[in-house]
Amino acid sequence: MHDLIVSPFLDGFLAVRPGSPACVRLPTDLYEEVRAGADNTVPAWLVQTAADAWSLDLDGKAARSALLVREPTELAFARASWEINLYCNFGCKHCYLGERPLAGLSWDDKVKLIDIFRDSGVLWLQITGGEPTVDPDFEGAYRYAYRQGMMLTVSTNASRLWKPDLLRLFRDCPPYRVVVSMYGATEESFDELTQRKGAWKNFRKLMAAARNAALPLRVSIVVTDDNAHEVDAMKAVVQGWGLDHHVYTNMQPTFSGEGDPLLVQSTEFLRKRPVFEGCNAGVTFFHADPHAKVSICKIGRDDQIDLMTEGIDGLRRLGEISDRLMLRTGGCTGCSLSGSCRVCRPLAKVYQEAKAPLGMYCQHGDTKEMVHP
Structure with missing residues (x-):
């Protein structure tokens, strides 16, 4: 290797x-x-x-x-994220995925997709889900992507990180990073948010196994009403482990237009987003769902490209799609505050479709108005 x-x-x-x-x-x-x-x-x-x-x-x-x-490529994308499967063994209240079926590509098509990642220039690949490690092809897909010369990040709830086969995989094919979500500092809060009894006890066990295996761990501390009183305790646990962490407080609606994840936000800890100054979604990176439908990012999922049908040439259209999706349209055209907007247009659209209060995403949030699509 x-x-x-x-x-x-x-x-x-x-x-x-x-x-x-x-x-x-x-x-x-x-x-x-x-x-x-x-x-x-x-x-x-x-x-x-x-x-x-x-x-x-x-x-x-x-x-x-x-x-x-690795050989030069004409498209020269740098990064991609891949939902290998939407299924998850947790039932987190804040999840933005909505329905999470156990469905995705066949093994042969997974190989085809990874080859497209490689040939489009992707060096950093994030494998996510759902819970990616429950996919029956996760180990094979991870190992294959590693052998194609990709630096791999796995985003996981860590519920399977204690498994010997998985730890052996990460020993043989070291990940760039393993990002673990943390949902509380006690059994009561952790199990309540994930809606899985025993999740906290398992989390403690698996984190010990992952640390003993010297995995490059980073913790994403998820803050909701269920665990907001434990923010300092969660930070203390992670710091005691000697790990880096990021505190995640702002939820988003599901992609099917449901606002349920917003109901569990802790208003005390909501973060004021910086002014949106653009990004390279669809230009230097892209997102693939479990069926190889590609979008500019995980949020801007309109105008998806079917890579199993179009192949790598389909990625040539992403730049034009990105330009179109980033325009201030659909209720934002002519807005006097658009220059200081704190969310991108695709994210604003997700909030609007969920009929979320303006204050959650818009500079006009001092009104009580609900925005309709």
Whole structure:
């Protein structure tokens, strides 16, 4: 298995190591030298770079075995997220997915999709769900994507992280990051929010196993009415584990237009979003659902592209779709506060379809008006 990945990335080139957050930018001539030298030993300059950046000894190693060199691509996307399956073994009150059937691509089509990720330039791939590790093809898909030279992030509720097969997979094919959601600091709150009895006890056990396996963990602390009184306690637990964390407070409606997730928000901890200044959704990254329907991101799911039908050429349309979806339309045209809006147009549309109060997403939120689609 490769020690380093040498790859095009946006308008340049990177050397990265699976399981490590460190990366090294490479000039074009050095990338081309590595690309042309598959039959040689690792060049001296890269041996030194690997030693400095990762304490990795590549001296005398054959480039063909130590390095995975990715070819340039015309599309040059950098990142993608993939809902491998919507099914989840939790029933969290704040979930924005709505219906969560156990359904997705066949194994052959999963391989085809991962090949499209690779050939479109995707270097960082986030595998999510639902709960991704319950998908019957998760281990095979993860291993296959790893072998194609992708830096993998898994977003999980961690309910299966204690399983020996999964820990062995992550040992053999180190993830870039494992992002774990935390739903409380006590059995009462954790089990209530996830609607699964025993979820808290299992969480404690599996986090011990994951930490013992030295996984690159990051914790997403989810704050709702059920656990808002435990925010400091949740932070203390995570800090005691020596892990990084992010506090997630603002929920969003489901994609089927239901506002139920908004009802469990803790108003005390709602975060004021910064002014939206644009993003590269559909330009340098994209999102794929369980059936390989691709959108600019997980929020802007209109005008999806069926990659199983169109193949990689379908991705060429994402930039134009992104430009169209980001326009201030559908109730926002001509708004005098659009220059200081705090959500993108696709997210505003999700709130509007759920008939959410303006104050949850709009600068005109001092009114009591409900916005209708």
